Amino acid sequence: MNPDSNPNPVSNAGPIASESPLKPRRWFPHKTLSVYMVIVWLLLNNSISPGHILLGAFLGWLIPWLTQAFWPEALHIRKPLLVIKMAVIIFYDIIVANLILAARILGPVNKLQPAFVKVPLDIDHDFTIALLASIISLTPGTVSADVNKESGYLLLHCLHVVDPEAEIRLVKERYEAPLKEIFEC
């Protein structure tokens, strides 16, 4: 065993530990998450009785409080109305995507023109990138295949695309721009 090629793990632990100091505990670390958990709790129980609202509110506070050290930096939704508008657009796109996909699967498969497309990213938060990749996978003709944060692009596979440039523009305008506006300003 050569000690130079196998550095002591203790000496590596120093800078990593100092980069993420333990934050002081807050009473409501993730307000959006708490609201979301209450809603999920009520849906799980399929009831809106006062007892379940109380229990859900307690769990919605307790679990984020206990696990707050493990959560990454919370994101704030800056424009709630835009979220609703975007949800409607995505819902519509999912239905359209499925009908288009059905037509392509049942149609002449050998005439499809698949392609890989690199979309340069303007957003840089992990959560927004994950959200964008998920939305892209659910909507017309594209599946996200790889993400490279260093050079800042998202690799998509398109089932059928005639003009890759137009596809990149569509993704950026329709999904990335609103996400940027909602979360990062």
Added chain:
Amino acid sequence: MWVEYLVSFFILAGAIIALIGSIGLTRLPDFYMRLHGPAKATTLGVGGVIAGSVIFFSTRGDGLSLHELLIALFLFITAPVSAHIAAKAALHLKLDAVERTRNKPWR
């Protein structure tokens, strides 16, 4: 009566979409194209069945039944992630796509 038609419409539509997604698995020529089937068709396929279930159980007089929506929520979170990981693994293995695929990232 109209409720039954509505419920059957949603369940049939969901089942047909899921069936077409599965047909895609056999018809499409390479792995990356086959990914499109499960990533999309299952979401709307299951979504249709869920809509049918919500309407059926909400109109039986036991009050609103919405916990099926959680299935849709969890599916919307997990389906794109599994498709992404499968695609990433295929790229890592340099799995070949059909000849006419443009901009292959490993060339």
